[in-house]
Amino acid sequence: TNATFPAGHVLQTKGDTYVRTSGLMISTGSAHVFASDLEVSITCASTSNYLAIWLQIPQFSTESASRGIKCGMRYSTDSFSSSDVILGERDSVDTYIGYFNGTGANQLTINLQNWVAVPTTSAIKIRITTTGLSGTVQLFGNSSSSACVASLIVQEIQI
Numbered sequence: 224t225n226a227t228f229p230a231g232h233v234l235q236t237k238g239d240t241y242v243r244t245s246g247l248m249i250s251t252g253s254a255h256v257f258a259s260d261l262e263v264s265i266t267c268a269s270t271s272n273y274l275a276i277w278l279q280i281p282q283f284s285t286e287s288a289s290r291g292i293k294c295g296m297r298y299s300t301d302s303f304s305s306s307d308v309i310l311g312e313r314d315s316v317d318t319y320i321g322y323f324n325g326t327g328a329n330q331l332t333i334n335l336q337n338w339v340a341v342p343t344t345s346a347i348k349i350r351i352t353t354t355g356l357s358g359t360v361q362l363f364g365n366s367s368s369s370a371c372v373a374s375l376i377v378q379e380i381q382i
């Protein structure tokens with residue numbers, strides 16, 4: 224507690240993984256589809272610090288043309304019972320992931336990174352939000368007992 228670290232020093236790293244053996248459908252009204260299955264708990268040292276966040280979700284499929292997915296990050300100080308706050312500058316880190324105007328479906332892995340100010344020094348839980356665009360889409364589309372793991376990694380960085 225009495226140590227002084229230089230700017231850029233990683234103070235802590237937290238992470239979680241989520242394994243599925245079947246597809247997960249995401250509708251246009253979806254939000255916390257992973258709930259606590261892909262969630263990081265962290266208590267940060269200072270609101271002057273930043274969080275480096277990495278998200279990887281395998282086998283995203285648009286299921287048909289002109290569809291996509293939006294992904295965002297939320298935090299809560301009460302395990303999402305009543306507190307559900309945007310983490311970062313916007314509700315979605317990226318929009319129209321996987322969207323294309325061609326024919327057929329598009330498949331890819333979702334890889335997102337974000338750099339956000341620490342919102343509070345209270346204990347928080349961080350979750351991912353997802354919303355299908357222009358129709359239902361799928362995550363973990365070709366998952367099996369030997370493939371497809373999602374991960375969420377959060378680091379507090381001294382500024």
